[in-house]
Amino acid sequence: MAAARGCTRKLAALAAALPGGGGPGRALAPGPAVEPAPEPVQQAAAPATAALYVHWPYCRKRCSYCNFNTYVVRALDEAAVRACLVREAQTLLRLSQVHSVTSVFFGGGTPSLASPGTVAAVLEAVAGAAHLPAAAEVTLEANPSSASASRLAGFRAAGVNRLSIGVQSLDDAELRMLGREHTAAEARQAVEAARGLFPGRTSMDLLFGLPGQSRDAWGQRLEAALGLCDDHISLYQLTLERGTALAAQVRGGALPAPPQDLLADMYETARNVLVATGFRHYEVSNFARKGALSTHNLSYWRADEYIGVGPGAHGRFVLRGEGGCSREARVQTPEPVTWMREVQSQGHGTRSRAVLNPLQQLEELLSLGLRTDEGITHERWGHFSPQLSLQDVFGEPGEARALQQSGWLVLDSGGLRCTWAGLAVLDSLLPDLLWQLQRALGAARCPPSDQESRDTVRDHEGQ
């Protein structure tokens, strides 16, 4: 089930098919060569910090491509939802014993439909239960149809200091196909209003690979976006998810399925254009200039701890409050009414808890860390794997070695990371690397035992 994914974000990211004809032998594309490791970002020394994700599951209308945990409801008791978000945040912060929250992200759904008072109440609760530094990044996902300047000012007053706007496209026909409620002109107004209020801290989401979208059309969208954007862009390839209206239309033949080669070309075009205009391609789907990286999203990719609050939110953290020392994967109950009932009766609506074994933690670190241009540093790897170093696992003859020789991967003093070419085909590299990791940890048994450590017994640590 969907969770910490925004309605404004909706898309699965990119990196698509092996670039046609291109390959390891091809000259590397322009842009900051990924080979020299960008300076690793310091990890906080004290372990008890975490990022916090807050899920607002409601939308006014369901977009045609969205399969996230979102609900369109007739009437909403916002006060009740607010009270539950506040209470669940307090409970989970207490259980985790996190003393400092590094960033907060309001995703959805359409969190810009919530009132600024709700956002303020959650932030107050966070600040009351843990330290929330004044400079901590607080992002809100906003939909152009609920992002007037006055609304945005309200959110700023509530404590939001970064905005992520779900523009998706700057073409009215495309927006209609996506089932969006706004026009291109409204999207422009929203971005401009946001840039006025959050200068240097406004991000926009863009989609490519829409059914019927041509190479040229994508070039034009990109150009329009560059004329409008601030210093951060998230670029997602439209994925046709089962159960969505758009997927059904494509399946039924009413709309054409975008060819894989074209998708790969569109991605390649976009990263080249963005890098040429000063953006750093710091993660598979994310681009920033002037250092405007999103610290919240970086915490996912670095496998830092994060707490998920709200219906269907996911989290990864250690339950120090229960004397625990293992990282757990947590999912909150997706259905809002049930979730609220659970929060009201036991302080939180955790649907499942699973202790992640060392292999699972490393699998996540590998799969997420390689999405960034900095890759996985030796230090970070050592934090999760004190015994087996990156060199022990991937330095031996095997898949990683072969991928290095083919020019997709680098393992050096900086750590393990993708080359510029490798970043675009990461999903083709990962299965090989994961298999090598499983063998190295002696876990390549058949069948895999990834479920064995799961413990889904409900905990009752309510107040």
Added chain:
Amino acid sequence: MALAGRAALRWGPRLPSPCPAAGPLCRPAWLPAARCERHYSSRGQGKLDMSTYPVESIRNFSIIAHVDHGKSTLADRLLEITGTISKTDRNKQVLDKLQVERERGITVKAQSASLFYNHEGINYLLNLIDTPGHVDFSYEVSRSLSACQGVILVVDANEGIQAQTVANFYLAFEAQLSIIPVINKIDLKNADPERVEKQIEKLFDIPRDECIRISAKQGTNVEKVLQKVIEKIPPPQCNTADPLKALVFDSTFDHYRGVIANIALFGGEIAKGQKIVSAHTKKRYEVNEVGILTPNEQPTHKLYAGQVGYLIAGMKEVTEAQIGDTLFLYKQPVEPLPGFKSAKPMVFAGMYPIDQTEYNNLKSALERLTLNDSSVTVHRDSSLALGAGWRLGFLGLLHMEVFNQRLEQEYNMSVILTAPTVPYKAVLSSAKLIKEYGKDEITIINPAQFPDKLSVSEYLEPTVLGTIVTPHEYIGKIITLCQDRRAVQKDMLYIDENRVMLKYLFPLNEIVVDFYDALKSLSSGYASFDYEDAGYQSADLIKMDILVNGNPVEELATVIHKLKAYRKNVVAKCYGGDITRRMKLLKRQAEGKRLMRKIGNVEVPRDAFIRVLKKETDK
């Protein structure tokens, strides 16, 4: 006569013998069938007042399961516990009424029932909305599910998750329904509910502790299922104050009263005397009777928003009450419910009487059988060799087989069925043909009418996404079989220590003839198979005429393929905090690497032409 009919069936899908346990193609199916009799025992009694059941106390749900995992037995127990039917030893598959249903252990005709149940002092109205069980009817299933807010997913404690369990789960999951997992037959000697719980958790992400272990046969824990239905499934979200909006999710034909439509109210209320309009046909009707099914018809004064029941309104043919249609009050139009489409046949076959003197009898049998199955299409056809006949379109393989079986059983008719074919499309390049057809893309349901390659720029063929669940010792052979059928692997996953789920994208025509038989025989009967529509893809086709005594018989002509290479596609996804799904996908692929290594690289498919010829000599 019957023998001749059977012999001709070698061109038909070679489906399993009519035994309930035979496997997936022999599973619940649905035909809007002639239910020849209805029981009117409750008629004439005082009408029920349904206004005492407000939306909050209503739960609308379905039971979904692989064939023979106990769906109908659980329904029997639920009906008994709630006092809907009296408790006797004879309650065996009360909702399955047709001979073919009981013989094959499948649900051909969906039946619904309203149950009354008191829980913690509140009177609940529980509507059990039966669904046809087979994915041939996935559209009908999806319409039935759209009247529900939740489902009971039944899995056999001994057999575990099977192909149809997976397909059914996804239908419910995509409809965003609450899912109550139930492990049935825990009384069996070989029951291993723990293993099944692990499978459910691994495949469907449902925590183990949410599974309810029951024995529907003995009644163990069935009451618990009812309580979960009340706790876990939300009431429908709708309002009696809104204008009438009713979904037609099923219909049957009664010789005396015309069409009886099963409806679910998404808004408003409905009563005798009201004038209603069909959003699809725009026709107007006056309501003669409304009521609930218990499971026999019981008239009520009215039906209210959130409730489920039946409607009789002077409709003469089932085509007037198409599944998925929306009904509203005359002069109070509403936005029709989304998702309506007319039935789309996926498998076509010619049908001829064995003896031309039987033509008129067969014609009348066909007319009666299709009277209430608007999903079967009938076109007249004729052939020099076989005489006058028809080309029939079916929703899928099981639909075709059941239709034929009913023709034999209920009308004592034996027929010649030609090789089943699938509907191809051709994009025309010849200006003359485009003018002739009035469009540049045509659908070809009869291979004898295939346009020549020279006037076509592209041929398209239908595909299906097939799910296979098998013990792992057979995967090598199954992968070879699938590749042989031009299928592209989409997924491969161990669902427990020794069972594997495979997903392949198949060209539909590769599975219509003997795929299921081949799968069953190479897995000693242990593999299960299910499929769903996956749209059209470009195809390289040539027509092959089969010679009989040196002369081509067009009706037996079939279409075969030139081999084609497929491209692999990979898309990286980013989910924010929800990395679980992404990890799952990646780890499956890693697992696939290991499996391929173990099996060794499987050979490129043999030449399709040789295969077709070989099939001939094999049989």
